[in-house]
Amino acid sequence: MFAKPQDMFDRDAEWAALARFAADERPGATLGVVSGRRRQGKTFLLDALCKESGGFFFEATEAADPESLMRIGAELGQYTGAAFPPRPADWHEVVDGLLRLGEERPVTVVIDEFPYLAKASPSLPSVIQAAFGPRRDERLRSRTRLLLCGSAMSFMGRLLSGTAPLRGRAGLEMVVRTLDYRQAAEFWGVRDPRLAALLYAVVGGTPAYRDGAAGGRAPGSEAEFGQWVIEHVLDRFSPLFREARYLLAEEPDIRDNALYHSVLAAVAEGNATRGGIAGYLERKSTDISHHLSVLEDAGLLVRDVDAFRPGRSVYRMREPLIVFHHAVMRPEWSRLERQGRAEQVWQDSQRRFLGSVMGPRFEQICRDWAQDYAPSDLFASPVAHVGHGVVNDPERRTSHEIDIVVSGNDAAGRRILLGLGEAKWQEPLGLGHLERLKRVRELLIAAGHPGAESAKLLCFGAAEPSAQLRSLAAEGEVTVIGLDELYAPRA
Incomplete structure (x- = not known):
């Protein structure tokens, strides 16, 4: 395993997965795909992996096919110390050359911005598919760990899906998220x-x-x-x-x-x-x-x-x-x-910022907290999904939109309700918000929704809640979560 660079923030899980992939000693070349939107640190991550493992890193550019072949040939020559840089005739020669790099030890090979190459040479995924054929001798003799990386999410998402040439060939698929x-x-x-x-x-x-x-x-x-x-x-x-x-x-x-x-x-x-x-x-x-x-x-x-x-x-x-x-x-x-x-x-633009930007983003922060950071003893069972929902109220001829709906699974694997939440960035939370959540819980109980009887009521707010709501929270009738709780370190 390779040590993560000290100047790399977080990305522990991503680094561990890439290091396992790169250090795999088993015979046979393997393929991985790394994607993610631009400026998330993919290149930094993979370049560090190549430097740590002594691998080969090639960053593609928007260029015609002959220029890209010439560039990767020159960089391969520099990497191997060849007296004369190779001048590959096509991508078959390039991929075979990459496989030969791993004939003596596992070698990490990264092709960054792979969509640029595939745009200029649409057959390139098929070339890699053929090179990584399960019974091909060149692949079996090699321990090259080839990683294809790209920022064009729609293209990278299709690379391994459906009838794509590389479907079933990859041993690693990673999305580097924000x-x-x-x-x-x-x-x-x-x-x-x-x-x-x-x-x-x-x-x-x-x-x-x-x-x-x-x-x-x-x-x-x-x-x-x-x-x-x-x-x-x-x-x-x-x-x-x-x-x-x-x-x-x-x-x-x-x-x-x-x-x-x-x-x-x-x-x-x-x-x-x-x-x-x-x-x-x-x-x-x-x-x-x-x-x-x-x-x-x-x-x-x-x-x-x-x-x-x-x-x-x-x-x-x-x-x-x-x-x-x-x-x-x-x-x-x-x-x-x-x-x-x-x-x-x-x-x-203050009104638009608070209403159309800050309000919805705060709701999503609250959903993320419930999914990833809520105390383990808050809900009756582990959280499986957090989303939103709308509940009809026929008696009052209205509908209630619920910002945070927390769900889990019971022992039989059936989806059950764990919590209902309201999120407000500007408006101070009070008894009216709690009463609305109680009404929604009553409607769900009457409809026979699994888990509704014991669902926790949650009030998320950036402003200080009313004294009455705080008092009811102390009695356990509702859970009030403010910004301090949302950003508090996990216990």
Whole structure:
């Protein structure tokens, strides 16, 4: 096993999995696929693995096939110490050359930005499939540990799926995800929970945004947060100013950028259902099915199934910076880009920021807490899933939207309800919120929903709750979770 570099933040699980893959002494070349959106640290991770294990690292660029063949041949020659750099005629020769690297010992080989090569040479996945044939002598004699890496999520997701040539060939499939809300706070060095939540709602958990775009500096306090956003996100000369547009443009399956941006804008405006998005765009639902699927494959949208009505689902944007772009920046793009009025736009956008950015992101932080950080004794059984749901109330002719629905499994493997939660960023929580949760629990009990009788009631709030709610929490009638609890270290 290889020691993780001291300057690498977190990524313990990813490093351990990659180190096991690279150090495997068994005969036979193996293949792995590593993906993740740009600026999550994939290249840093894999480059460190190659340096630690003495492997070969090749970073592809957007280039014609002959140039890429010449480059990888030259770098292979340099790696092996050949007197003359090899000039491979095609990718068959390259892949066979990579297999020969591992004839004496396990050798890590990384091809970064693999989609660039496959775009110029669409047959390349099939070439690798043939080279990694289960009975091929060259593969059996080799202990090359080949890792294909890419940022085009839709392309990388299809690499091992369905009838793709490499399906069944990979021994490792890894998605390098963004840091979660707690990891992001630690990475940025922010100890104030409220400031950490505000910062996460804008830049999320993408590591490169700290050192590359923000100059390694987080706002020092909540009072400095607005000016920090003006300087590092809204300023037209800031690297983050056009970042949301670049994230969309990087996906090869996205060709009509304008329509995809409109779909994301619809979601940012609160149109979360397929029909709502189609109505916002004045199109039929069938007209946007493909666009929604592409955005899901790219990791920009996620579809959440209603916990109480499996046939109903809503869409939400996964990347906070894209939410911020569509809620705050896109409606004011002319003022920001042409006139440079970042300070004025920020002042005018406070209502949109709090309602369309901060509120939904806080709800997701609360769901993440329930899924990953809630005390083990809070619920009756381990948490299996956390989502949202809508419960109809026929007697009162209304419906109740529940921000946090916590579910688990009983001894027979049946899904049971563990908790119901309300999340508010601005509004102080009080008895009215608790009464609504009680009413929903009564409706679910009457409907015979498994586990409803013992489901915990949870109130998540960034503001100080009412004294009455605190009193009921002390009596065990409700669990109140504030920012301190959301960001408290795990016991």
